[in-house]
Amino acid sequence: MEELQSSIVLVIVLGTIGMLLLIAGMSLFIVLYQKRMLKEKKKQAERELEYQSQMIQMQLESQEQERKRIGADLHDSLGSLLWGAKVNASFLQRSIELKNSALDSYTELNYILDESINTVRRIAWDLTPDAFLYAGLSESVRKLCNQFDGKGIKIVFNEEGAEHWNDDRALQVFRIVQELVSNSLKHSQANLLHVSLSWQSGNLEVKLNDNGVGFKPDAGRNGVGLWNVEQRARQLQAKIHIGNPPICSGTEIVLQIPLHHDKE
């Protein structure tokens, strides 16, 4: 009977240990599973983010393509047709002696046609600076500033250091500057805009300063444009800081763009 008792104790002790081990195993299973799940979810989130960024990249690329197409169409077709109109006007002037109001009309017609051609060229250039490849970022930004300078706003461009940068990333930077400048013109009510590029080692700092009403991020006034800027900045792995300058009124936007274009 004694032996039987100790056997029962043995069974119970062993059984309990076994059960505890089993329960520990099951708990471990749950913990491990959740850990793996968490890792998997993280991975998936990363994949999703990457996918999203790819989509945005594609979107921006197709936007660029579309701009190129429209720009080329405008420039080549509409430009040529306007030239045709000018040629005909010139013919009329040569064949008929124009007098008084007819001459005025001819002069005005010529002026309108000239303005139209200039506008077409300007829009085409805005849409796709064909010359960007050759001119590079600095030249293009300078041209952009000159284009709007004196039209209700004074734009001052300056550059520290100099580098010729003309690849796809540079075009993205140019697009950002273009968007920001046009934002400032449209919304800031400023009469002075400073644009500066400063080339540092491996880094480009783009700074825009205006003396306008300041930036209200929640106003939603420039939603799409700013979204575009932010997406492009993200693609460039650039740091963007939008804020009101400490002393005067207005808006200050600072972009830090890594240059690593010739490395990697």
Next chain:
Amino acid sequence: MDVTILFAHISSSSSIIPIILGLVQYRRTTPDLKLISWLVITSATADVISLMLILNGFNTWPIANIFVIGQFVLLFFVFDHHLKKQYLKTVFVILVCFALLNYLFIQTANSFNTYTSYITGIFLILLAIAYLYRLMSNLVVEKIYNLPMLWIAFGTLVYFSGTLFLFLFNNYLIEHQPGNHQYMWILHNVLNIIKNGFLAIGLWKNYKAASY
């Protein structure tokens, strides 16, 4: 009242909760959980019949042995529903044939069919482990503890490894110290209660998930 009988009572009553849970959601539940409902009902019926036989002094083995086989069949289909492997079905058919042969001719209905018990127990443990392994590699749900089948697999694992251990030990004891070892049945009933508990959790998880 005898302690053995007391535990037998508790054991058979422990099926009540899973039975209720199983029946409440029977119509809108998946085939695997329908089988679990049948398992708890079968288990309860077998317990009640056994209890009545014991109280009236009859041998319970014929009904207990059949229950072992029935339980094996039901649980196999539960796991088969998820694992879906042809070779498992083949093994299953062979095992069932053996169990029936054993019941009729080898160890016969009137004594405990230990072979059947061991073999089906080991097979079910392997199935549960295979199922858990699959869960781990496929990462099917976000919160694994909300998956009903996890608790079914846990219950299977605990119950069958427990009984396997018990029966092996029982055999050893009987060899060395012949006699009626009632406590074995107490322990077995404890395991049965635990198993029913796990099945109840599984059914409850399913009920909760379905009612959202």
Next chain:
Amino acid sequence: MIRNKLKIYLADDHTVVRKGMIRLLSTFDRVSEIRDASNGKELIAQIEKSEPDAVIMDVEMPVMGGVDAAKYIAQHYPEVKILILTMHTEEVFIHKLMDIGIHGFLSKAAEPSEVELALYSIIDRDFYRNEIVERALKKISAQVEENHYVRLTTRELEILLLICQEYTPGEISERLQISEKTFFNHRSNILEKAEVRSNVGLLRFALQRGYFAFAVA
């Protein structure tokens, strides 16, 4: 040797523009015959039948664009003067065309009356120097290449400078008191030494080497 009764061919893919240009050209005193084509291929086919004095063409044309056509014409019909009339005014593009050997470049943003000036200039002086071309040339003058040394005689240098100053062959011969034939001999020697094809090329060459500089505006 002022040539009158000029035969001018015109290539542009816009029919309306072509029609207008034909009308305009017909008002020019020295122009006597005008033919037109809608692309480079048609233009070359016309030239093969009968050589003109000059061609005026656009760059953007279907089938065969202006650049390819200019290349072909400069190579096979060196006597035919080429005036490019286009919306494209990028400096790099102008340089490319000058390398090919065109004689004049006019923007479609210009005044139509300038076509007459440009046309006579490429006929008489072998090239037309306008603001666009000058601007493009100025860029090049900044970068001096010293990779191969070209030695010109004093007479050749004289002639080169006069060409750059837009004197006609007749004027130059008169000034230097040489026959026009001698002038052309000298000129072809210079062309060979400078490895260029036209007077525009000579101007670029002179700017690059520092023989010549534009008057500071």
